[in-house]
Amino acid sequence: MYNEGLENYRKKIASVKADEMVLNMGPQHPSTHGVLRLELITDGEIVREVIPHMGYLHRCFEKHAEMLTYQQTIPFTDRMDYLASMNNSHAWVMGVERMMGIDKEIPKRVEYIRVLVCEMNRIASHLIAIGTYGIDIGAFTPFLWCFRDREHIMGMLEWASGSRMLYNYIWVGGLFYDLPVGFEERCLEFISYFKPKMVELNQLLTDNQVFINRTANVGILPLDVAINYGCSGPMLRGSGLKYDLRRIDGYSAYPELEFDIPVGTGLMGKVGDCWDRYKVRVDEIEQSLKIMEQCVNRLQKELKRTPDFDPRAKLPRKLTPKAQDFYIRAENPRGELGFYFIADGKTEKPFRVKSRAPSFCNLSVLSEISKGVLIADLVAIVGSIDFMLGEVDR
Amino acid sequence: MIFEDIKNILITKFGSDIIVGEETSGLQWALLIAPQNITAVCLELRDNPATYFDFLSNLSGVDYGTAENRFGVVYHLASIPYHTQLTLKVSCTINPDADALPTCQSVSSVYKTAEWHEREAYDMLGIFFKNHPDMRRILLPDDWEGFPLRKDYVEAEEYKGIKIK
Numbered sequence: 410m411y412n413e414g415l416e417n418y419r420k421k422i423a424s425v426k427a428d429e430m431v432l433n434m435g436p437q438h439p440s441t442h443g444v445l446r447l448e449l450i451t452d453g454e455i456v457r458e459v460i461p462h463m464g465y466l467h468r469c470f471e472k473h474a475e476m477l478t479y480q481q482t483i484p485f486t487d488r489m490d491y492l493a494s495m496n497n498s499h500a501w502v503m504g505v506e507r508m509m510g511i512d513k514e515i516p517k518r519v520e521y522i523r524v525l526v527c528e529m530n531r532i533a534s535h536l537i538a539i540g541t542y543g544i545d546i547g548a549f550t551p552f553l554w555c556f557r558d559r560e561h562i563m564g565m566l567e568w569a570s571g572s573r574m575l576y577n578y579i580w581v582g583g584l585f586y587d588l589p590v591g592f593e594e595r596c597l598e599f600i601s602y603f604k605p606k607m608v609e610l611n612q613l614l615t616d617n618q619v620f621i622n623r624t625a626n627v628g629i630l631p632l633d634v635a636i637n638y639g640c641s642g643p644m645l646r647g648s649g650l651k652y653d654l655r656r657i658d659g660y661s662a663y664p665e666l667e668f669d670i671p672v673g674t675g676l677m678g679k680v681g682d683c684w685d686r687y688k689v690r691v692d693e694i695e696q697s698l699k700i701m702e703q704c705v706n707r708l709q710k711e712l713k714r715t716p717d718f719d720p721r722a723k724l725p726r727k728l729t730p731k732a733q734d735f736y737i738r739a740e741n742p743r744g745e746l747g748f749y750f751i752a753d754g755k756t757e758k759p760f761r762v763k764s765r766a767p768s769f770c771n772l773s774v775l776s777e778i779s780k781g782v783l784i785a786d787l788v789a790i791v792g793s794i795d796f797m798l799g800e801v802d803r
Numbered sequence: 804m805i806f807e808d809i810k811n812i813l814i815t816k817f818g819s820d821i822i823v824g825e826e827t828s829g830l831q832w833a834l835l836i837a838p839q840n841i842t843a844v845c846l847e848l849r850d851n852p853a854t855y856f857d858f859l860s861n862l863s864g865v866d867y868g869t870a871e872n873r874f875g876v877v878y879h880l881a882s883i884p885y886h887t888q889l890t891l892k893v894s895c896t897i898n899p900d901a902d903a904l905p906t907c908q909s910v911s912s913v914y915k916t917a918e919w920h921e922r923e924a925y926d927m928l929g930i931f932f933k934n935h936p937d938m939r940r941i942l943l944p945d946d947w948e949g950f951p952l953r954k955d956y957v958e959a960e961e962y963k964g965i966k967i968k
Binding site: 411413414415417418463464467469471472507508634636637638639650652657733734735736738745747749751761763765769770773774777802 | 828829830831833857858859860861863864865866877879883886888890904914915916918919927931935937938939941942943944945951952
């Protein structure tokens with residue numbers, strides 16, 4: 410009885426017709442970024458069905474989290490979506506703080522620094538998404554340009570935290586360090602450097618007719634399908650829904666900041682196509698720059714660095730939340746990242762942790778939207794989902 | 804829409820047996836649903852214009868430990884138009900002597916996203932979902948033995964003759 414699903418799958422693969430073919434795309438195909446195998450049933454150039462196989466990275470995040478204390482797990486959350494480590498640890502830390510009941514006591518300066526570094530990380534993550542999407546489509550220059558600009562952010566975050574990608578910077582109750590002296594000024598320098606670069610990138614890629622032809626009207630994801638499949642982030646907003654957890658839940662310092670939520674409008678084709686998802690990311694970078702500016706402004710004027718400010722002052726000596734279960738969600742560059750905790754109230758370790766990774770749900774819609782497309786278009790669709798296998802199989 | 808209203812909607816529709824308990828002590832309140840009715844409850848909560856829980860945020864399987872001999876599935880629903888959240892829980896006991904897996908109803912006919920979440924719960928905790936269209940392991944190889952997130956799981960020594968410990 411329990412092997413029925415496996416039998417059905419084997420039968421399906423065995424029963425392909427004479428003019429159909431079973432093709433493996435990846436794990437080494439560039440559009441699958443190394444760690445995903447797509448099994449395609451194809452009829453010539455047409456994709457009849459896509460069956461994703463993952464688990465190549467599976468590094469047991471949830472099991473680890475049950476073995477370690479809440480603080481010790483923060484470096485592991487960094488590794489889930491390693492292009493947006495700050496956002497991951499922010500979500501984890503918020504969840505633990507709320508369980509401990511200390512979320513209202515976090516100093517404003519700490520909250521603003523968290524939002525600042527998270528938005529920087531969001532820009533860096535979107536730059537990779539856009540750059541590698543260019544590669545998927547066949548353009549190499551945008552990739553180089555995006556990586557060049559991302560490097561500035563990497564350098565700054567390294568300066569703040571001491572490590573390049575896996576920061577372990579945001580801690581329960583505070584931060585590992587305060588920002589280094591001169592960080593705010595350099596943020597402003599970066600913003601004024603980066604704004605014209607975005608204009609150039611738009612000229613190179615967004616308005617490029619070849620790029621538009623390859624992405625507009627391809628992989629259309631209708632809104633009801635997106636919601637039913639649990640898609641979130643730019644996938645959901647690309648289908649035209651203004652839904653952003655930074656606004657809905659209003660966590661951290663976001664309610665005090667001004668920013669818009671870009672959505673897909675079907676400017677080049679239908680609403681929810683690959684181009685819309687791409688454009689949402691480009692527009693989000695602009696909004697993140699706006700948030701950065703506001704954060705830096707407040708950090709420089711009202712929430713200044715003082716010699717006696719200790720970002721670790723609120724760090725609890727012992728982290729034992731009372732017995733409860735709690736689900737926290739936050740808006741990551743790829744969508745809704747959620748952590749479900751069960752605390753038993755006796756130990757410093759969670760009894761059970763389940764992480765709801767945005768890429769996991771976003772990827773599940775792939776076989777739905779790629780029925781009957783061309784193989785070359787499948788590459789465009791896979792790239793537009795912008796999944797991160799590190800959090801798909803965790 | 805508050806907790807009591809949701810309870811009333813469910814009780815008027817399905818009768819008072821549908822809710823077997825509730826948890827109102829923590830930060831997020833939860834409804835405990837009878838396991839055989841979870842699909843109908845989700846469908847009602849999704850389609851009722853008063854609740855409209857159209858987004859399944861998360862589905863997690865839970866092993867409550869060998870002492871309790873109980874498995875659970877926790878559903879976190881969200882309503883996009885109303886900006887509300889709701890937690891549903893079902894639990895199933897297992898017979899430790901028999902070789903049967905704890906079994907639960909699949910909600911993948913209501914929320915498509917549950918398809919992969921349920922496969923993961925099956926893969927990691929060995930919770931079987933009835934009426935699931937494609938019940939296979941998702942992260943581990945098809946021939947893997949045991950369910951790693953169970954509390955009594957013992958790490959495998961080798962896989963296909965290769966030492967992995």
